Amino acid sequence: MNGVEGFMYPNEIGLQWSILIVLYPYITGLVAGAFILASLVRIFRVEAVRPTYRLALLTALSFLLVAPLPLQLHLGHPERSPEMYFTPHSTSAMAMFGYVYLWYLMAVLVFEIWLDYRAEIVHFSKTKKGLVGFIYKVMTLGSTNVSHKALELDEKIGWIVTLIGIPSAFILHGYVGFIFGSIKANPWWNSPLMPVVFIFSAMVSGISAVMLLYMATTKLRGLKIDIACVDTIAMYLFYTFIIDFAVESLDLIHRIYEADESFRSLNFMVHTKLYIPHIVIQIMLGTLTPLILLAITQLFKLPEFVRKRIYVIAGSLIMVGVFAMRWNVVIGGQLFSKSFLGYTTYKLALVTKEGLLAAIALCILPFIFLYALQHFLPPWPEKDNTGVPEATH
Amino acid sequence: MSAFKNTGHLLRFAGLFVIAFFIFLIVRHFVVPKSFGEYGHYRGNAIKEDAARPSYYAGHEACEGCHSDVADKKSHGKHAHVNCEACHGPQLAHASADDPSKHKPVLPDTTVLCKQCHAASAAKPKNFPQVGDDHMPGMACKDCHNPHSPAMDQAPAEKTASTSKAPQGGKK
Incomplete structure (x- = not known):
């Protein structure tokens, strides 16, 4: 803010929140969405999508580990972040999020993954040697009880954890929408629908991400894609997407109908500066096109190879569309100020702390985590490959 | 204890939480x-x-103790609620010195100082006095306005007024 004097709104001189703050809701959304897909198997007993269950959990964990990093990089001083836990202020949404994050990470995801993998962990702790074997031994927590009764109990506890996990996932991502929706100084953000919009777009992007990951990893491993599984995911994706589209449309219609003092300014912005990212990428490419493509797969009997290609195209467009939605919320909301006098510009840097390269690195990092995790905890549905014996009595 | 036979691993996980806590x-x-x-x-x-x-500001009461004439003039003007040190800078060294003349404050340059509040901007309220660059170019603000009570009783000299625009808002 050097060189700024007199009456100015902060974002009239430059944007405070960069692409890293775009990534943050995008990544947490993928976590919540991936977990919701996993819950289809555990809670709603949708057996068709079981091949993606473990992959969805590991995807959620990989992305959750990366979720706070954009914030850390943006704020700087990561050594100060534990203070949020040590001396939390009850009026700080961010401080409360710290606890939600920790709860979701440890009490939901890590616990559920540990319960689900316990039989494998115990098996590997006995068969693997060296450092890897030692890590598995630590992961068993000293208990090698994998009797049927113990595993049955794990299943029941896992069910409860997932049940608690669904509202936790909603709170985790609903909070991100809440942070934006509760900023009353910014009419582009200020909407009670914001948390709901964020939750449903999160579910859509997370389900798409796991579907694409499942198809890509199965292809890379030279195996046949379980088309019944992908068909079922696509069906749920389509239904969730319809709700997401309806909620976002409701938000838009409400703004147009209400047409408060900000409307002219925001409307002009959408038709000029945000035309490409909002109208073209988010709505046309990222919403209407995949919605039509998914509707075609639901309405017509198409050959398997056509369906697979449509799923890949629709899934990829959804990933781009949801990213564009986050971009338009975060960056779009800072292009104007409360004075409604003119617009500013966001220039994306390349090699800076908050530049494009840092953002790309943060996008790649979850996949590196996932690659490492799948070595330790194979998520593949072909259980025979792991050599895990039947549970002992 | 057989009821807890198969819960050992769960208790261990719970124990981890307790230890972490x-x-x-x-x-x-x-x-x-x-x-x-x-x-x-x-x-x-x-x-x-x-x-x-260390403190640097003396507070307006300290100024008013000695400069009662200025304080009196200021109290009747538009700048009654503007603190002395807002324009003159921190003056504790001057106010607390045995010989204040040895720490004499530098007189602010009004061509720069006044603009900090009164430069014209569309974002400011309409009734707030504002001046553009075309208002009395080449003249210092204090040539016409007394900064301690800036309202003018009479219009500036005709020859200069004819070449410039009056400030927007407030009393001209």
Whole structure:
């Protein structure tokens, strides 16, 4: 803010929140969405999508580990972040999020993954040697009880954890929408629908991400894609997407109908500066096109190879569309100020702390985590490959 | 105890949480400053530390003690609520000196100083006095306005007024 004097709104001189703050809701959304897909198997007993269950959990964990990093990089001083836990202020949404994050990470995801993998962990702790074997031994927590009764109990506890996990996932991502929706100084953000919009777009992007990951990893491993599984995911994706589209449309219609003092300014912005990212990428490419493509797969009997290609195209467009939605919320909301006098510009840097390269690195990092995790905890549905014996009595 | 036979691993996981919680409490005990929360959601000692830092501002009462003529004029003008040091800068050294003339304040350049508040901007309220660059170019503000009571009883000299625009808003 050097060189700024007199009456100015902060974002009239430059944007405070960069692409890293775009990534943050995008990544947490993928976590919540991936977990919701996993819950289809555990809670709603949708057996068709079981091949993606473990992959969805590991995807959620990989992305959750990366979720706070954009914030850390943006704020700087990561050594100060534990203070949020040590001396939390009850009026700080961010401080409360710290606890939600920790709860979701440890009490939901890590616990559920540990319960689900316990039989494998115990098996590997006995068969693997060296450092890897030692890590598995630590992961068993000293208990090698994998009797049927113990595993049955794990299943029941896992069910409860997932049940608690669904509202936790909603709170985790609903909070991100809440942070934006509760900023009353910014009419582009200020909407009670914001948390709901964020939750449903999160579910859509997370389900798409796991579907694409499942198809890509199965292809890379030279195996046949379980088309019944992908068909079922696509069906749920389509239904969730319809709700997401309806909620976002409701938000838009409400703004147009209400047409408060900000409307002219925001409307002009959408038709000029945000035309490409909002109208073209988010709505046309990222919403209407995949919605039509998914509707075609639901309405017509198409050959398997056509369906697979449509799923890949629709899934990829959804990933781009949801990213564009986050971009338009975060960056779009800072292009104007409360004075409604003119617009500013966001220039994306390349090699800076908050530049494009840092953002790309943060996008790649979850996949590196996932690659490492799948070595330790194979998520593949072909259980025979792991050599895990039947549970002992 | 057979009921707990198959819950050993769950208890161990729960134990991990308990251990982590106690570690958290121990670390918290050492890293959170002792004076935290003494007065509110901040470090109580911060107030004492701030109070121990050297002061630079004297406060308007200190100025008014000696400059009662200026204070009187200011109290009747538009700048009645503008503190002396807002324009003249921190003056504790001047006010507390045995010989204030040895720490004489530098007279502010009104062509620069006044614009900090009164430069025209579309974002300012309409009734706030504002001047553009075309208002009396080449003249210092104090040539016409007394900064301690800036309202003018009469219009500026005709020859200069004819070449410039009056300020927007407020009393001209």
